[in-house]
Amino acid sequence: SQKIEQNSEALNIQEGKTATLTCNYTNYSPAYLQWYRQDPGRGPVFLLLIRENEKEKRKERLKVTFDTTLKQSLFHITASQPADSATYLCFKAAGNKLTFGGGTRVLVKP
Amino acid sequence: DAGITQSPRHKVTETGTPVTLRCHQTENHRYMYWYRQDPGHGLRLIHYSYGVKDTDKGEVSDGYSVSRSKTEDFLLTLESATSSQTSVYFCAISEAGADNSPLHFGNGTRLTVT
Numbered sequence: 740s741q742k743i744e745q746n747s748e749a750l751n752i753q754e755g756k757t758a759t760l761t762c763n764y765t766n767y768s769p770a771y772l773q774w775y776r777q778d779p780g781r782g783p784v785f786l787l788l789i790r791e792n793e794k795e796k797r798k799e800r801l802k803v804t805f806d807t808t809l810k811q812s813l814f815h816i817t818a819s820q821p822a823d824s825a826t827y828l829c830f831k832a833a834g835n836k837l838t839f840g841g842g843t844r845v846l847v848k849p
Numbered sequence: 850d851a852g853i854t855q856s857p858r859h860k861v862t863e864t865g866t867p868v869t870l871r872c873h874q875t876e877n878h879r880y881m882y883w884y885r886q887d888p889g890h891g892l893r894l895i896h897y898s899y900g901v902k903d904t905d906k907g908e909v910s911d912g913y914s915v916s917r918s919k920t921e922d923f924l925l926t927l928e929s930a931t932s933s934q935t936s937v938y939f940c941a942i943s944e945a946g947a948d949n950s951p952l953h954f955g956n957g958t959r960l961t962v963t
Contacts, residue, residue, distance in 0.1 A: 770949065782941070833948060837907070842891060
């Protein structure tokens with residue numbers, strides 16, 4: 740079965756530093772991999788989508804990499820701010836197999 | 850929230866009663882999904898729809914049924930609610946299918962089965 744693993748431990752980081760989150764998946768590599776942000780009591784919000792032929796994707800202070808050899812995606816938040824505190828979810832889809840990782844909670848301290 | 854409304858937002862019901870949750874979208878997206886989210890399990894797909902009257906099962910479909918008679922509405926029914934179905938339920942929509950376009954989520958329905 741499809742599995743996505745994210746570090747379940749919360750990531751505590753000082754404001755201004757870079758947060759790096761890891762997403763590891765099993766089985767075949769998806770054509771696309773997506774990252775979402777979820778705040779307490781809210782639904783996930785889409786952040787970035789990266790294709791298998793893209794090594795890196797950026798959006799403002801966010802950067803995602805995709806390594807199909809390692810079956811891994813890294814998600815970076817640069818110059819982190821307290822407003823970045825949330826849970827970040829990795830997601831992959833292949834046909835009707837839609838799989839979310841368990842998410843990593845990030846806490847940015849001022 | 851990408852024009853997605855879930856109702857009700859909160860519901861408490863008793864074991865054995867039927868429950869229907871509604872998802873309404875104003876985006877005219879073809880694909881609609883129902884997820885449940887539980888501590889320790891993350892988001893898990895219950896059912897999804899790829900068009901009016903076209904639905905399929907997800908990984909945790911037992912005890913749930915769905916219907917989609919109009920593009921804008923996707924209903925999730927618990928025929929006879931059990932305590933294990935206490936959860937937060939999220940509806941999501943996608944323009945071209947989740948394998949190549951983003952999911953947009955509603956803000957969830959918190960269901961408690963006593």
